[in-house]
Amino acid sequence: MGKNNCKGFSLIEVLLVIVVIAIMSTIAIKSLTPTMEQARETATINEMELLAEAIIGNKNLIEDGIRTDYGYVGDVGSLPPDLDALVTNPGGYSTWNGPYIRSDFTEDADDYKKDAWGNLYTYSGGVTITSSGGGSTITKQFAQNVSDLTSNTVTGNIYDGLGAVPGDSVSKVTVTIFYPDGSGGTTSSSTNPSSSGGFSFVGSIPIGNHIIRGVYSTENDTTSMYVSVPPVSGAYCELRLSGSWFSGGGGGGGGFTGWGRRCELVIQASQVPGNLTDFPVLLTESNLPSEMLDKNGSHPALDGGGDIRFSSDQDGNNRLSCEIVTYITHNNPNSAKAEIWVKVPSISSSSNTSIWVWYDKAGETQPAENESYGSESVWDVNYLMVQHMDEDPTGSAPQFVDATNNDHDGTNNGGLKSTDLKNCVIGDGIEFDGNSDDDIDLGIWDVSGNQLTVQHWVYYENNASNNGRCFSRATGTAVDNHWIMTGFHNSENPAFRLKTNSNTTHLQYSTNLSKKTWYFFACTYDGSTMRIWINNQNVASTPKSGNIDTSSTIHNYLGDNPSGSRQMKGRLDEVRVSSVRRSDSWLGAEYNNQNSPSTFVIPGTPETP
Incomplete structure (x- = not known):
């Protein structure tokens, strides 16, 4: 039998192997740790977004044009006292319709209250959810303040069956x-309407x-409907009774009794790429009847436009909201x-759409901006800001007034002069000289969710090295320093x-x-794609996903970065920010309407009613 010459490992050799394995494990763990931390952070941010949606709902859940999800606040009318209330009725509430978030997808029923590090979120009834599990604080702020969610305004109008007030x-x-x-x-809450x-x-x-x-x-005639009330912007609705009870309606001018003249305005279907809803149509001196502009004529409208009204029907029963930015008659x-903007409920791309303008009545004024048919109601709830850019920059701050009811007004940082108010595409606009204080501070406000449109008319004069900003929300000039920039x-x-x-x-x-x-x-951004639109076409796009990042400290600016050094030299007119991605049909119609109002309408x- 042969001798076995195989030798075992010595103790030193075994120890060397153990040391090598330990070193390799340490290297692997160190290289893996940042990836694991990033994954935990991403998971935590995503879960905080779900918690926020459980509290205030998902604004992207829409059926038949109506938002259907407002979460806990929409059902109860207040913020939950803690995260437990999202799963368990906090006190026998009859309006509680939870659970608003699932808690049964893991063995730990409290998992929804914990971040990816296993630590409890901090939440106690406010508008922020906080995680500190990773050593640094992650905060989800889902509203600017509590009142944005619990103290909104609903306005409207009520008519009888003939549209009379x-x-x-x-x-x-x-x-x-x-x-x-x-x-x-x-x-x-109950109220009596005004006479109108x-x-x-x-x-x-x-x-x-x-x-x-x-x-x-008197007749026990009752009408009901649901009104959808979003945060901050409030809601508008119209109620119509079934019977014809009120005097002053019907023919002879319908709701516009006493107006001297009316004129049909025809929106050309050839200028509308697709059907539109609640679209703000621009009317100027180029597409209004000449007689209402003639100061010395027989039927001028009042300077300032106090007597100008619009309807979607010839009898004036269906009034339309309008904003009169400028109206000045002239001997010639x-x-x-x-410059008038009219909210038209429905515009067809296959057949012409008619509206009617009413004028020639002494002593009339436009309704207050926040009243029914007032200027703020022209802009749908998705508009976060509309700046016409037609104010004197040296007036009292804030010099630039947001046309919506969001009050995202702008303040001249000191460099803009009265002479910077220039004739632009739609009336007046602002010329930026490229100086360090030639910019407009729009304040701190967010675009939340996963949709966005920023639009403006621009006339650019910058030198090649300056990279001027139109709209900017940033902390510096590097790409990663920007939240939003056009x-x-x-x-x-x-x-x-x-x-x-x-x-x-x-x-x-x-x-x-x-x-x-x-x-x-x-x-524009729709949750999956970023796009750039120039004049009447998309010219660039790239994939992109996720909700838009928010911040409670970064300002929005026009004409420069908030941090400076990216001054624009050129002009801006009609700047708008929306919390939805405006469609190609919408943007195409806006370009056609604003570029050539007389072709669009x-x-x-004119006739006597």
Whole structure:
């Protein structure tokens, strides 16, 4: 039998192997740790977003044009006292309709209250959820303040079956809104409308879908509907009774009794790329009837436009909201000035759409901006800001007034002068000289969710090295310093930057724009794609996902970065920010309407009602 010459490992050799394995394990763990931490942070941010949606709902859940989800606040009328209330009824609340978030997907029923490090979130009834499990604080702020969620305004109008307003019958008409009281029950508020049918419930209504009811007591004629109340912007609704009870309606001018003239305005279907809803149509001196602009004629409208009204029907029963930015008559109608925006409920791309303008009535004034048919109601709830850019920069601050009810007004930082108010595409706009204080501070406010549109008319004069900004929310000049930016990069290339999930993407159109030429420049995001739109077409796009990052400290600016050094030299006009991605049809119609108002709308022959 042969001798076995195999030898075992010595103790030293075994120890060396153990040391080598330990070193390799340490290296692997160190290289893996940052990836694991990043994954935990991403998971925590995503879960905090779900918790926020459980509290205030998902604004992207829409059915038949109506938002359907307002979460806990929409059902209860107040913020939950803690995260437990999202899963367990906090006190026998009859309006609680949870659970609002699942807690049964893990063995730990409290898992939804813990971040990815296993630590409890901090939440106690406010508008922020906080995680500190990773050593640094992660905060989700889902509203600017509590009142944005619990103290909103609902306005509206009530008519009879012929579209007539209550007039002297206001004491017999009651409008009531029903909503959760914040303590698990339901409450209501009632009011009588004005003689013109307007009503309002100011600063007391929580977000959610609430029943609103109108009653004409004499005949017990009742009408009800749901009104969807989003945060901050409030809601508008119209109630229509079934019977014809009120005097002053019907023919002979319908709701516009006493107006001397009316004229059909025809929106050309050939200028509308697709069907539109609640679209703001621009009317100027170029597409209004000449007689209403003639100061010395027989039927001028009042200077300032106090007597100008609009309807979607010839009899004036269906009034439309309008904003009159400028209206100045002149002895020569060709020298008159007008800028009017009218909210048209429905515009067809297959057949012409008609609206009617009413004028020639002494002593009339426009309704207050926040009243029914007032200027703020022209802009749908998705508009976060509309700046016409037509104010004197040296006036009292804030010099630049937001046309929406969000009050995202702008303040001249000191460099803009009265002479910087220039004739632009739509009336006046602002010229930025490229100096360090030639910019407008719009304040601190967020675009939340996963949709966005920033649009403006721009006339660019910058030198190639300056990379001027149109709209900017940033802490510096590097790509990652930007939350939102529209402007120029590498000479005259239009650029769009957007931060989602802590990552900023830079999109750029490869073709230079000509200097000293007006362009309609829009940037959009729909949750999956960033796009740049120039004049009437998409010119650049890139994939992008996630919710838009928010911040409670970063300002929004026009004409520069908030941190400076990216001053624009050129002009801006009609700047708008929306919390939705405006469709190609919408942007195409805006370009056609604003670029050539007289082609988009053609006036008919004025007549006496």
